Amino acid sequence: MSDKKFSREQLLVLVALNLSFLFVGMRFSLQGPFYPPESERRGLSATQYSLVMGIYQLVVFFASPITGNNLNKLGIKSTLAAGMGIVGVNTTLFGALGYIEDGQLFLAFSFILRIIEGIGYAGLSTAGFSLIVYTFPHNAATMFGMLETFGGLGLMLGPFLGGVIYSAVGFTLPFVLLGIGLIRTSILTNFLPLQPQIHSKNYDTKIMLKVFKVPGICVALLSAFCVAMSGGFLIATLEPYARMKFDMSIVQIAYVSMLGAVAYGVSAPIVGVICKKYSVNIAACLGVILMIVSFALIGPLPFLQITASQYLSISAFVTHGIGSAFQIVASFAKAHKQAIMKGFPDTIETYVVVSGLFASFHDLGLFVV
Numbered sequence: 001m002s003d004k005k006f007s008r009e010q011l012l013v014l015v016a017l018n019l020s021f022l023f024v025g026m027r028f029s030l031q032g033p034f035y036p037p038e039s040e041r042r043g044l045s046a047t048q049y050s051l052v053m054g055i056y057q058l059v060v061f062f063a064s065p066i067t068g069n070n071l072n073k074l075g076i077k078s079t080l081a082a083g084m085g086i087v088g089v090n091t092t093l094f095g096a097l098g099y100i101e102d103g104q105l106f107l108a109f110s111f112i113l114r115i116i117e118g119i120g121y122a123g124l125s126t127a128g129f130s131l132i133v134y135t136f137p138h139n140a141a142t143m144f145g146m147l148e149t150f151g152g153l154g155l156m157l158g159p160f161l162g163g164v165i166y167s168a169v170g171f172t173l174p175f176v177l178l179g180i181g182l183i184r185t186s187i188l189t190n191f192l193p194l195q196p197q198i199h200s201k202n203y204d205t206k207i208m209l210k211v212f213k214v215p216g217i218c219v220a221l222l223s224a225f226c227v228a229m230s231g232g233f234l235i236a237t238l239e240p241y242a243r244m245k246f247d248m249s250i251v252q253i254a255y256v257s258m259l260g261a262v263a264y265g266v267s268a269p270i271v272g273v274i275c276k277k278y279s280v281n282i283a284a285c286l287g288v289i290l291m292i293v294s295f296a297l298i299g300p301l302p303f304l305q306i307t308a309s310q311y312l313s314i315s316a317f318v319t320h321g322i323g324s325a326f327q328i329v330a331s332f333a334k335a336h337k338q339a340i341m342k343g344f345p346d347t348i349e350t351y352v353v354v355s356g357l358f359a360s361f362h363d364l365g366l367f368v369v
Contacts, residue, residue: 008193009135009192009193013132013192014135014143014146015188016185016188017128017131017132019150019181019185019188020084020124020185021128021147021148021150021154022150022157023088023154023178023181024087024121024124024154025150025151025152025157025158026155026158026161026178027178027182029154029155029156029158029162030158030174030175030178031053032053032159033159033162033166034174035052035053035110036049038106039052039103039110042101042107044107049107049110052111055115056115056117056121056363057118057364058363058367059114059115059118059122060118060121060122060360061361061367062360063119063122063123063360064125064356065208065357065360066122067079067123067126069353071356072349072352074123076348077127077190077192079126079127080123080124080127080128081186082123082186083121083122083123083128084120084182084183084185085120085182085183086116086119086123087120087121087182088181088183088185089179089183090117091178091179092176094113095171095172095173095174095179096172097113098170099172122356122359122360125355125359126352126355126356126359129358130348130356132144133355134351139276140332140333140336141271141276141280141330141333142269142273142275144268144272145268145270145272145325146268146269146272148264148268148328148329151265152264152265152268153261153265156258156261156265160258162174207344207349207353208357210344211339211354214338214339216335216338217338217339217342217354220332220335220338221358222361223284223327223331224331225361226327227324227331227362228364229368229369231320232365232366232368232369234298234317234320238253238256238257242310242313248310256314257317259321260317261321262321263319263325264322264324267321267322268325268328271283271287271329271330275329281330283329284327284334286323286326287324289323290320290323291320291323294319296316297319300312331358332358336350336354336355339354
């Protein structure tokens with residue numbers, strides 16, 4: 001298929017994936033502001049509800065490569081639709097936790113739903129990334145950047161829209177509405193006319209082990225891990241740092257987080273174009289430089305002899321968002337390019353394994369933090 005003019009099938013794939021990543025981004029950011037106070041109200045400790053939030057990434061880490069290695073049996077479109085449906089149903093049920101007042105029961109069902117949801121997201125992300133590479137073989141980095149833009153938009157909109165609804169009617173409705181959106185997108189995905197086939201007769205079940213023997217792919221996976229870990233670290237430390245250092249309110253801190261998400265979302269498709277027209281390595285190097293600068297300034301480092309200020313920290317946070325976009329998009333493109341350059345077949349089998357590992361290492365970084 002030519003990527004110069006999108007076909008009807010390509011447009012439908014793009015719409016379905018962008019909607020799913022928008023909703024998943026909203027789902028990811030929705031839990032942070034509202035789940036901790038609901039947990040504390042039921043007598044749960046910070047350690048307990050932090051484990052609930054972190055178990056999701058751990059499940060994705062283990063489930064993504066398993067999903068990628070078995071997509072030849074499951075089918076990409078069915079896995080994508082099922083993943084969206086599982087995340088949608090669990091998001092809806094998560095909202096129903098608001099009706100459980102017993103703390104231990106609330107905690108138990110929270111764990112169960114987050115574990116199942118992690119399995120669903122592993123299928124969604126692995127199949128979605130693979131479908132992008134398959135559907136847009138000459139524009140994969142650009143289209144991946146677009147997915148990241150919609151994911152970033154979801155991260156930005158989740159706390160804002162959820163906060164308005166939460167303030168008006170409570171914990172349940174934001175999750176129910178978001179879950180319904182994901183379920184409807186899952187239904188839409190079932191009607192996609194494009195169904196890439198994996199040639200199961202020739203499928204190499206040991207391809208995952210061979211992938212780890214390619215240094216370039218390992219570097220790309222490590223990059224995804226480090227970027228996710230750095231972003232999680234900044235998000236975790238931003239609130240106490242900004243509150244104690246600059247006496248910023250929760251609303252102001254939320255705006256700073258939103259600016260980081262906007263910077264990431266706007267930059268991602270631009271990085272995709274840079275990767276296509278120039279060099280993946282140039283984009284990755286720029287990302288590293290920007291992230292080093294952001295960490296040097298957000299404190300700032302003592303030997304720089306720069307006075308810490310609110311605006312300097314905000315600029316550093318935005319710079320980190322841009323650097324993360326450069327790193328993530330470039331790493332995704334590099335992992336797939338390295339696989340083909342090192343002799344792996346230019347087929348959907350390779351795409352699904354590499355995409356599964358990429359999603360796995362990214363979520364491992366989020367879990368570690």
